[in-house]
Amino acid sequence: MKNLISKWYKNHALIYKILLFIGTTFLIVYLFPKSGKFKYNFDKNKPWQSENLYAPFDFAIQKTPEELEKEKSAIVKNSAVYFDLFSEVKDFVYEDYNKKFNATFDDSLGRKKTELYRIGKLVLDQIYKNGVLEEDYNYPNDKSVILLDGQNQVATTTYSELAKIDAFRKILEKQLEEKRNSNFSAVFVSMFFDLIEPNLKVNKSITQNALNEELDKISSTRGNVERETLIISKGELVEGHKYDILKSLESEYESQVWSASNYTWVVISYSLLVALTLLMLLLFLRKYRKDVFLDNTKVTFIFFNILLMVLLTTLIVKYNSKFVYVVPLCVLPLVLKAFFDARLGLFAHVLTVLLLGFVVPNSYEYMFLQITAGIVTILTVSELYKRANLFISVGQITLVYIVTYFAFFVIHEGSIIELDLEAFGMFILCGLATLFVQPLIYIYERLFGLVSDVSLLELSDTNTKLLKELSNKAPGTFHHSLNVANLAEASANEIGANAMLVRVGALYHDIGKMKNPTYFTENQSTGLNPHDELSAQESAAIIFSHVLDGIEIAKKNNLPDRVIDFIRTHHGTSMVYYFYMKEKEIDIATDADDFRYPGPKPFSKETAILMMCDSVEAASKSLKDPSSTKINHFVENIINKQMEDGQFLNANITFKEIESIKKILKNKLANIFHLRIEYPE
Known part of the structure; x- marks a missing residue:
């Protein structure tokens, strides 16, 4: 059991990847539509590119959305509107008319009163023939209308035959004019305004239910295609009726056939392809x-x-x-x-x-x-x-x-x-x-916890808290880092590496020197060297410690791992040669490995570039009377030693790229030292 747990622990990274792989496959397949794909591609009004196609099974020809919409529009247009007819309103109006007419017109009018009464009655008969609307519903005049008295259908007519609530005015004026009684128009109009009451109200529920019943009767298909029927021949244009048949077959293929009978096979096939x-x-x-x-x-x-x-x-x-x-x-x-x-x-x-x-x-x-x-x-x-x-x-x-x-x-x-x-x-x-x-x-x-070029740009700002601290505590190291950053960026651009990454790595690679800045020559401004009072081994230990100190400081300041990699690898497993030789003068049997950095060696182009640029820039301070020849020999010597020492074995960098970096470093150093041709005196 213990061995099994140990084995699982050793392979936990691989097990995680397998679970991630299975989980992602499952989720993607879950998101996919669970239907088959029609295996033929076709476009309207384009030739059929595949072999002759015969119907694989019986299927119905689906109507196009345009056809269905046209049928729906026709049904909506021709559907009837149902109105509730309140017959008691008419009786009440007629009764009220008698009262108001007698109160309005005096008996002294004699036969004229009888004639006027008949005119008013005639007007009421005309407007209440089919009913008076509660409001204008804006239906077309030829819209079919069905009148209901309770649950009983009492009449069928058209919308134009229904009277508006103010329709009596025109009818009344026409009747009075024909009988030469126009002088009574104002009296009648005033009386009818108080008299007329609507007795028709649209029944939205019954109207909508009747419409839905008619819409439900619409068939989504028109005709059938029997199995083994030739649908289309190779090279034939996909148009008109044939296009509709192909779309119907595609729809049938992707819905009923697959979802009903072969769902499991579809899921398995999708899983295989996604996996x-x-x-x-x-x-x-x-x-x-x-x-x-x-x-x-x-x-x-x-x-x-x-x-x-x-x-x-x-x-x-x-x-x-x-x-x-x-x-x-x-x-x-x-x-x-x-x-x-x-x-x-x-x-x-x-x-x-x-x-x-x-x-x-x-x-x-x-x-x-x-x-x-x-x-x-x-x-x-x-x-x-x-x-x-x-x-x-x-x-x-x-x-x-x-x-x-x-x-x-x-x-x-x-x-x-x-x-x-x-x-x-x-x-x-x-x-x-x-x-x-x-x-x-x-x-x-x-x-x-990843880092992008956008974050690297922020880290490259020399006004960041950490770089400000470096410039205050170890100004010489800060200046050295700036020079290395410029050399490394130019080298990276030359070979197509990540210039922003290597620049940031160069700026922070020596931050560990802030702990003991005076033990590094670039920060010794007084001329006193504290190493003079230490043994070679103690001095080497302090020099080595700036790598571990740098990693610790970087982690405290939340620097990304990609930047910390430059701190870890910028010396690789190289030797502190000066102190090694100093110790060897005392003890000839000194082990060289005791004076080597713990590593690791550079494992990318960018970290390899930084190692070269750091070594060349630091050593260039010891050049006396620099010339082009000296600089060339100096750069070649340093980088060739690193190659012989196997420092770049883990980095994916080629000999050609290393030669390009050498060329850049030679040119940059020549510019730094301001080399000029010697003019004759």
Whole structure:
């Protein structure tokens, strides 16, 4: 049992990666749509590129959304409106009319009164023939209307046959004019305004229920295709009825067939493809980015970003697939490039796009667009910490999106007449969303403990608290660090290494000397050397300690691990030769290993560059009467000794790159010492 636990502990990093791999695969498959993919790609009004297609099973031809909408519109237009008819209102109005008429007109009018009464009654009969509306509902005049008295249907008419509440005025004036009684118009109008009451009110519940019943009767299909029926032949244009049949088959294929009978097989197949994709990423890291592969935090960070992009895209597709290009997918290569390198960023981006091909519509077009944009992102964004560079790059990415989409649209449609400008707006939104990469990088640094070029830029400021302290306590070391930083940055630029990283590493590599600054020659301003009173071994111990002291100070000040690596490795396992020879004068059997730094040796181009520049800059102070020949021999001698001592065996740096660094150091030292040609006297 103990051996088993010990074995598990030794392999805990590998076990974690396996669990991370399985977990990420599970989550991505969970997000994917659980349906089969129609294996044929086709576009409207384009030739059918595959073999002759026969119906694999019986299926119904689906109506297009336009056809269904047209049918719905027709039903809504022709549907009847139900009104409640309150018959007791009419009786009340007639009774009230008799009272008000007798109170208004005097009996002295004789036969005229009888005639006027008949006119008023005639007007009431006309406006209450079908009923008086409570309000104007703005229905079309030919809208069918059904009148209900309680639950019973009493009449069917049209909306134009229903009277508005003020309709009596025109009818009354017309009747009075025909009977030559216009002088009584004002009296009648005044009386009718108080008299007329509406007796029709729309019944929204019954009207809506009746409409829903009719809408439910709409069939979503029109006709069937029997199994083994030839749907389309190779080379035939996909248009009209054939296009509708193919869309129906695609819909049937992706819903009923797969979700009902082969769900498990679909999930297993998705899992295999996703697992294969993520395995390729792990193999890439293991072969080409060993340091990243061994760091579980970094591997988790990469998997998390891939999962985040899949999550965002699937959510957008489920909401509305036309907004799929709003997802700022180019944030992925930007973030990975900021924390790692361009090659890893592009590789992860391409794999993510391949995964999203299962989710998005028009997958080929989508993948071409996103891979192209990812390549442009990697090629254009060189210094992410410079805001102008980011804005320019985002503009270029957006332009690539627009141009590529335009080309695809013309290929599909054959013209630009129906060009969808809304898509261009989505690409602009995508570009604006990509600008969020700056705060996102800051968040990632805090969550995962990583460091980007943006943070390195902040650390390179010589006004930071730690560098201020170094300049006050050890001014000579501070000046030395500045010189090394300039040499290292120039060397890194020459061979394509991370210049910002190596500059920051150079600025902080000797901060451990703050503990005992006077024990280092660059800080000895009085001419007194405290090493004169110490043994060679004691002096060597103090010199060695500045590395461990530097690591301790760096950790207290929360410097990133990538910067601390420069403190650990800037001397590698080299020897403090002066004190070794001093001790050897006393004891010839002195062990050379006692005068070597504990290491480790440099394990990257950047740390190797710092070792070379640090040694050359420090030793250059001892040059007397420097000349070009002396400087050349001096640089060659120091770096060749480091190579012979095996200091660069763990660093991925080539002989050609080392020669380029030598050339830069020679030129820089020549400028520092202001070498001039000798003029004749």
